[in-house]
Amino acid sequence: MKLLLHICCSPCICAPMEELMAQGLEIEGYFYNPNIHPLLEFRRRLKSVKVYESTKGSPFPVHYCEDYGLEEFLSTVAHEGGKGHPHKRCEDCYHMRLLSTARYAKEHGFDAFSTALLFSTHQKHELVKEAGQEASSLVGIPFYYMDYRHLYEKSHAMAKKRCLYLQSYCGCIFSEYERYAPTAMHLYKGDEKETERI
Numbered sequence: 001m002k003l004l005l006h007i008c009c010s011p012c013i014c015a016p017m018e019e020l021m022a023q024g025l026e027i028e029g030y031f032y033n034p035n036i037h038p039l040l041e042f043r044r045r046l047k048s049v050k051v052y053e054s055t056k057g058s059p060f061p062v063h064y065c066e067d068y069g070l071e072e073f074l075s076t077v078a079h080e081g082g083k084g085h086p087h088k089r090c091e092d093c094y095h096m097r098l099l100s101t102a103r104y105a106k107e108h109g110f111d112a113f114s115t116a117l118l119f120s121t122h123q124k125h126e127l128v129k130e131a132g133q134e135a136s137s138l139v140g141i142p143f144y145y146m147d148y149r150h151l152y153e154k155s156h157a158m159a160k161k162r163c164l165y166l167q168s169y170c171g172c173i174f175s176e177y178e179r180y181a182p183t184a185m186h187l188y189k190g191d192e193k194e195t196e197r198i
């Protein structure tokens with residue numbers, strides 16, 4: 001079977017890809033992620049998938065949508081209030097990405113499509129599955145469901161060994177806020193003596 005696999009980052013795919021290739025699936029990747037912000041973070045994750053793809057022994061080609069899609073993403077989730085409704089926001093985000101994947105798969109002669117979002121323990125697994133099934137019926141191409149969450153830790157350990165980029169939040173500006181708002185983390189610490197006086 002010729003399968004188009006939606007990919008949003010490199011760490012989640014290392015271990016599952018080995019298993020999928022061993023099953024004899026013919027896999028090509030599809031990078032389409034207007035949900036990754038800001039721009040330099042988008043470039044880091046894109047580059048990391050390219051590094052993975054070009055690593056010796058890495059056996060599959062990837063099709064890249066390299067446009068930074070901030071406006072596209074915001075217009076998809078803004079009507080829901082973005083930050084205030086994470087469940088609906090993520091549902092729309094999954095739907096946007098999997099619909100594009102399904103269309104690309106259909107137009108380019110694949111037998112089915114799937115997504116590496118199903119490999120992550122941090123994603124809303126059931127919502128991802130539903131978004132895949134919905135895209136499948138809208139476009140008319142099978143959604144290949146799989147669950148490799150049990151390989152998540154192993155996959156990230158493999159990525160670390162290969163010096164692939166390990167992101168610290170899901171992707172959108174809202175998830176970056178949710179990740180860091182409860183912390184006191186700053187990139188710039190300033191002059192700590194001056195700060196104490198203020």
Ligand code: SF4
Pocket residue numbers: 035036086089090091093094170171172174175
């Ligand atoms: S938290 Fe992640 S899945 Fe949800 S909208 Fe943001 S990028 Fe998309």
